[in-house]
Amino acid sequence: MDGFASLKMFIEHTLTIRCSNYKEDYIKRRLLSRMRSTNSASYEDYLAYLKANPPELENLRNALTINVTEFFRDADVYDSIKKEILPALFKERKRLRIWCAGCSTGEEPYSLAMMLAELMAHDPGISAQIFATDIDKVVLAKAQEGIYTSKAMVKLSEKQIHRHFTRLPEGNYKVKPTLQELIRFRPHDLMSGVPVSRWLDLIICRNVTIYFNEKQKDALVKMFHEALVSGGFYIMGKTEYLGRQVEDLFVAHNSLQKIYSKKN
Numbered sequence: 001m002d003g004f005a006s007l008k009m010f011i012e013h014t015l016t017i018r019c020s021n022y023k024e025d026y027i028k029r030r031l032l033s034r035m036r037s038t039n040s041a042s043y044e045d046y047l048a049y050l051k052a053n054p055p056e057l058e059n060l061r062n063a064l065t066i067n068v069t070e071f072f073r074d075a076d077v078y079d080s081i082k083k084e085i086l087p088a089l090f091k092e093r094k095r096l097r098i099w100c101a102g103c104s105t106g107e108e109p110y111s112l113a114m115m116l117a118e119l120m121a122h123d124p125g126i127s128a129q130i131f132a133t134d135i136d137k138v139v140l141a142k143a144q145e146g147i148y149t150s151k152a153m154v155k156l157s158e159k160q161i162h163r164h165f166t167r168l169p170e171g172n173y174k175v176k177p178t179l180q181e182l183i184r185f186r187p188h189d190l191m192s193g194v195p196v197s198r199w200l201d202l203i204i205c206r207n208v209t210i211y212f213n214e215k216q217k218d219a220l221v222k223m224f225h226e227a228l229v230s231g232g233f234y235i236m237g238k239t240e241y242l243g244r245q246v247e248d249l250f251v252a253h254n255s256l257q258k259i260y261s262k263k264n
């Protein structure tokens, strides 16, 4: 069996992703991008790297299923956002500006909006605006439409579903306008700068930078740093990390959950 076939078998078995569902060219392109990022010279090298570095499995999964997302992805991170980050930010100002960069089909900004709506219900004096962007207009259109299958709703409580969604006749769920009003969706390439005026309180850019090289990642982190207010937060995906060139720009609030605050 050649290196590519062994790697495919490993992916099918370990990640339970059916490679045959994708064009071979596509799989090869995605694999090559991960191989470049991990300095693997061949399929065999990359397979050995994967076996020796389990966190890379998640990077590969994301690379193969580019737009994958879910409501409250990494529950512990959302728990910290709700219990620590949002209350800390609301202490500083009554109206928050949040940027959700690389929002895919919208589950991430809607999860944030649900938490904000719950906090706002307890304190009518506070409010927030979420700017949600993605380079992919197809996923963004889905996000804007806000219709999800019942399978996509598994992480939501009955209460959240009842409060924020309307059940459609065919069994799907549509986000209520009260939640949608908190979010502005807009197509945007992260490589082209900040899409809104600065002074952001929170930037969530999770599981996006794994497609970027080190130079691009560092430039992005510098851009986020400049766009945040002093003491603002930047949250990245759990398998992402701050490069050496930029790690001094932030202080870890929770390094496992990859929650950082801007150093002044």
Ligand SMILES: C[S@@+](CC[C@H](N)C(=O)[O-])C[C@H]1O[C@@H](n2cnc3c(N)ncnc32)[C@H](O)[C@@H]1O
Residues within 6 Å of the ligand: 062, 065, 066, 067, 068, 069, 070, 073, 101, 102, 103, 104, 105, 108, 133, 134, 135, 136, 139, 188, 189, 190, 191, 205, 206, 207, 208, 211, 237
């Ligand atoms: C794996 S999804 C992550 C979705 C969500 N942030 C999450 O963690 O669940 C990555 C998203 O990043 C978007 N993306 C990739 N490159 C981008 C770029 N240069 N600018 C903006 N979005 C980008 C993709 O279109 C995709 O929707």
